[in-house]
Amino acid sequence: MNEVSPSKATEEKEVEIDYLELDKIIEEEFGNDKENLIMILQAIQRRYNFLPQATLKYLAEKIDVPYSQIYGVGTFYATFSLEPKGRNIISICLGTACHVRGGERVRERIEDTLNLNGKKTTEDMRFTLEGVRCIGCCSLGPVIKVNEDVHGRIGADEVKKVLEKYE
Ligand code: FES
Numbered sequence: 001m002n003e004v005s006p007s008k009a010t011e012e013k014e015v016e017i018d019y020l021e022l023d024k025i026i027e028e029e030f031g032n033d034k035e036n037l038i039m040i041l042q043a044i045q046r047r048y049n050f051l052p053q054a055t056l057k058y059l060a061e062k063i064d065v066p067y068s069q070i071y072g073v074g075t076f077y078a079t080f081s082l083e084p085k086g087r088n089i090i091s092i093c094l095g096t097a098c099h100v101r102g103g104e105r106v107r108e109r110i111e112d113t114l115n116l117n118g119k120k121t122t123e124d125m126r127f128t129l130e131g132v133r134c135i136g137c138c139s140l141g142p143v144i145k146v147n148e149d150v151h152g153r154i155g156a157d158e159v160k161k162v163l164e165k166y167e
Contacts, residue, residue, distance in 0.1 A: 015052045015084065022055060026062050037073060042081060050081040086121045086128035090167040091145040095134035098141035102156070106142050107131075109156035122154060127163070147163040 025043045030036040040063075044055050051074050060067040074080045092107050110129055114122050121128040135143050140152025144162075151162050 015048065015054075017052060017054050017058075019058065020119045022048070023030045023062075026059060032063055034065050037063070037065065037070065038077075039073060041070075047082060049085045049087075050083055052084075053082070069151060084121065084125065086125045088127050088147055089145075090127055090129045090163075091135065092129065093133075093135045093141065093143045093145075095141075097134075097138035098143055101141040103142035104161065105156045106144065106154055106159060109159040110144070127166070130162070155162050 005026075013017070022044070024034060025047070026040055029043060030040050041051060044159060047053055048055070056070050056074060057066050059065075059066055071082075081116060089133055090110060092110065093103060094107075107129075110116075114127055114129070116122065116129060120130065132145075135145055135150065135162070137143055137150060142154055143152050144151060144154055145151070146162065146166055151158075154162065
């Protein structure tokens with residue numbers, strides 16, 4: 001490792017990185033071992049809800065893996081996000097069963113209700129909307145998931161009430 005970063009710093013989008021905490025994840029939980037790269041990235045994402053670029057650069061130095069390789073892993077797997085996500089993740093099912101039962105109207109209503117204007121995440125970082133292929137409960141379509149809560153047979157008119165439950 002070439003250089004020790006300050007214990008805390010601020011990067012883009014006001015994400016404060018706690019490097020002592022990051023050291024704990026990388027060293028104590030995963031033994032500074034490049035073989036654990038995926039699990040380290042999962043732990044970082046759990047902590048920040050996405051993979052801040054500064055953490056990837058720091059990780060590259062710590063486990064002696066090129067940044068480009070770590071960045072590649074972060075972009076390859078759909079489970080990782082390099083963009084900040086909202087506190088609540090709304091997954092809207094884009095599968096056929098949900099689509100034919102009005103999923104598109106539900107999606108439009110969510111976008112309107114949250115004023116997304118083509119973006120995925122609300123300005124206040126309260127919600128991120130993501131499209132997914134089949135949540136696995138097609139008979140309940142149209143289906144959305146908010147975090148781990150499944151909301152089945154949801155109508156466009158119910159969207160507002162459902163979203164109000166999430167801070
Ligand atoms: S198609 Fe929507 S849950 Fe399967």
